[in-house]
Amino acid sequence: GAVVSQHPSRVICKSGTSVKIECRSLDFQATTMFWYRQFPKQSLMLMATSNEGSKATYEQGVEKDKFLINHASLTLSTLTVTSAHPEDSSFYICSATKREPYEQYFGPGTRLTVT
Amino acid sequence: GQNIDQPTEMTATEGAIVQINCTYQTSGFNGLFWYQQHAGEAPTFLSYNVLDGLEEKGRFSSFLSRSKGYSYLLLKELQMKDSASYLCAVGDSNYQLIWGAGTKLIIKP
Numbered sequence: 001g002a003v004v005s006q007h008p009s010r011v012i013c014k015s016g017t018s019v020k021i022e023c024r025s026l027d028f029q030a031t032t033m034f035w036y037r038q039f040p041k042q043s044l045m046l047m048a049t050s051n052e053g054s055k056a057t058y059e060q061g062v063e064k065d066k067f068l069i070n071h072a073s074l075t076l077s078t079l080t081v082t083s084a085h086p087e088d089s090s091f092y093i094c095s096a097t098k099r100e101p102y103e104q105y106f107g108p109g110t111r112l113t114v115t
Numbered sequence: 116g117q118n119i120d121q122p123t124e125m126t127a128t129e130g131a132i133v134q135i136n137c138t139y140q141t142s143g144f145n146g147l148f149w150y151q152q153h154a155g156e157a158p159t160f161l162s163y164n165v166l167d168g169l170e171e172k173g174r175f176s177s178f179l180s181r182s183k184g185y186s187y188l189l190l191k192e193l194q195m196k197d198s199a200s201y202l203c204a205v206g207d208s209n210y211q212l213i214w215g216a217g218t219k220l221i222i223k224p
Contacts, residue, residue, distance in 0.1 A: 043202065043216040044158070093157050103148065104212060106157040 002028050004096050006107035013084055013114055020080045021110045023094030029074035030096035034104065035067075038091045050077050084114045117141045119215035121203050126221045127193055135188045135201050135218045143208025149177050149188045150202040152217065158202055161188070190220075198222045 003026040013019050023033060032051050036044045048069050050056035056069035068080040077096075081088055091111050095104040118140045127133040139147070146165040150158035164170055164179035164186060176189040190197055203215040 044214050046211075046214070049211070091155075103160055103163060106159070109155075109157045111155075 002096075002098065002103075002105040004030075004094065004105045004107040006094055006110050008110060009108060010111045011113070013112070015085055015114055016083055018080055018082045019084055019112060020078055021092055021094075021112075023077045023079070023096070023107050025075045025096045025105070028096075028098055030077075030098065031074075032097045033071060033077040034095045034097075035069060035077075035079050036093045036095070038093060038109075044093065047079075081112065084112070086114045088112065089114045117207065117213050119203055119205060119213055121201075121215045121218045123216070124219045124221065126223060127190075129193055129195060129222055129224050131193050132189065132191050133193060133220065135190075135203075135220065137186045137188070137203035137215055139184050139186070139203070139205045139213070139215075141205050141207045141213055144181060145206035145208070145210055147177075147179055147186050148204040148206070148212065149175075149186075150204065152200045152202060154199075161201075193222050195222050195224070 005024045007022045034049050035047045038044050046059050047062045048056045048058045050069050050071040052071050052074045058064045066082055071077040091109050093109040094107045097104055121137045148163050149161040151161050152158040162177035164177050167179055169178045174191045179186045200217040200219050202217045204212040
C-alpha cells in the first residue's frame, strides 16, 4: 500500500497566527511531495512541489514567505501558513509520489478556518 | 498553454451507465489519471492510462486515445455512493500533473 497521513485534519486559528500542517508518507519513501489547496466547489490548485533536502518550487502567485514548506526527510513535509488571514481558510491537501509510477497518493486533507 | 477540459456536472440514474469525457492539450504526455473525490475528502486514485485503449477495473473502465488527446471514464451499474467529483489529470513532460476542474456526478434513485 501507499498511505499518506496529514495532521491536523481540522484546525481553527485566529487571524495573525501561524499554523503548521504535517504530511507523512507512512509506508514508503516519497521522492516528491505536493501541496494543494482547494476552495469549495473548485478543483485542486497546486501550491508547491517539494523534494527532500531541497527548496520547494512554488507555483506562480503563491507567496513563498507566507506558505513555508519544509521537506526534512523522505517521509515528512510540513506546510506553515504564516500570519494567517480569513482568506487563507481552505482545504489543504498534500500528496506524495514514489519514484515510479508517479501516481500521487493523497493525504486526507486539512481544513483550515481562520477567524 | 496546457488545458484539461471535462464537463462541470453530469446527472445519471442509479443502476445506469455514465461516461465522463476528458480532453487535454499538454506539453508532453506521461499518462492520464482519473481520481474520485467525495465532498470534503481528498482524491482517491481510480485509474492510470499511458497506452491507447481501454483499461477495465470492476465497474469502472478508462479509455485513452493519445492521438485525439481524449480519455473517458466509464462507470457501470451506478450506485448512490458513486456520487462524487471525478478529476482527470495528465502528466506533462516534467511529470507534473495538470488537473482538470473535475466533473460533479449526481446519481438519482
